[in-house]
Amino acid sequence: MIAFVKGILDSVTENSVIIENSGIGYEIVVSSNVIRSLPDIGEEVRLYTYLYVREDIFMLYGFNSLREKETFISLIAISGIGPKGAIAILSELTVDELAMAVISKDTKAISKANGIGTKTAERVIIDLRDKIKLEDMSADDDIISDSDSDVSKDNVVDAAMALTALGYSKFDAMKAVKKVKDKDSKTAEQIIKEALKNL
Numbered sequence: 610m611i612a613f614v615k616g617i618l619d620s621v622t623e624n625s626v627i628i629e630n631s632g633i634g635y636e637i638v639v640s641s642n643v644i645r646s647l648p649d650i651g652e653e654v655r656l657y658t659y660l661y662v663r664e665d666i667f668m669l670y671g672f673n674s675l676r677e678k679e680t681f682i683s684l685i686a687i688s689g690i691g692p693k694g695a696i697a698i699l700s701e702l703t704v705d706e707l708a709m710a711v712i713s714k715d716t717k718a719i720s721k722a723n724g725i726g727t728k729t730a731e732r733v734i735i736d737l738r739d740k741i742k743l744e745d746m747s748a749d750d751d752i753i754s755d756s757d758s759d760v761s762k763d764n765v766v767d768a769a770m771a772l773t774a775l776g777y778s779k780f781d782a783m784k785a786v787k788k789v790k791d792k793d794s795k796t797a798e799q800i801i802k803e804a805l806k807n808l
Contacts, residue, residue: 611658611660611669612657612658613655613656613657614628614630614635614637614658614669614671615628615630615653616635616653616654617629617630617651618647618648618650618651618653618654619634619650620650621644621647621650624638624639624644625637625639626643626644626647626656628654628656636669637656637658637669637671638668638669638670638671638696639656639671640672640699641700642673642700642703643656643671643672643673643677646673656671656672656673657672657675658671658672658678659672659678659682661685661692668692670692670696672699676704680704681696681699683736683737683740684698684737687733687736687737688732689729689732690725690729690732693724694722694725694729697724697725698719698725700722701721702718702719706784707719707737709779709780709784709787710734711733711734711737712738712779713778713779714734714738714779715779715780716730716731716734717730717778718778718780718781719733719734764792764796764797765792765797765800767797768786768797768800768804769782769783770782771797771801772785772786777808781808784807785805786800786804788804789804789807
């Protein structure tokens with residue numbers, strides 16, 4: 610098992626990269642989110658990898674974080690979703706955005722991924738809903754942090770609910786509220802005003 614590949618970024622295509630290490634070029638399939646985070650050609654890069662083996666297929670898939678790799682593994686375990694579908698989902702949504710979509714049962718957000726229909730999106734939600742919790746999201750970007758007071762947590766939840774009442778999906782509402790800075794020091798009304806700018 611190849612846990613990760615570290616080396617010099619040699620080249621980048623639409624859906625893969627080649628990383629050179631000790632004279633060997635490793636071709637790794639990645640999501641567009643990974644491509645957007647890559648350094649310049651010729652610079653050092655490290656990607657966590659998953660080796661997919663099926664009959665005559667040996668393919669390396671690369672990720673920015675272990676969470677992203679674990680999410681990929683969870684996705685390919687779902688009936689009807691292979692590596693291509695999993696990469697499509699991770700190209701459309703970050704791990705945290707996928708978590709929000711699953712929590713809010715937003716099939717529309719997931720089905721935006723290339724080749725993923727509504728029924729497949731529903732399957733993703735059913736299979737992942739017990740594995741993904743809001744508190745598992747990245748600590749830096751979490752919609753509610755452990756340090757927030759009960760009042761500020763209530764304000765954040767109230768703001769998200771208010772946006773949902775205005776017609777926004779739970780996914781979009783949570784995503785917009787999440788982007789508001791210094792949420793813990795703002796009232797629900799202030800959070801709503803700031804969040805609306807992100808919609």
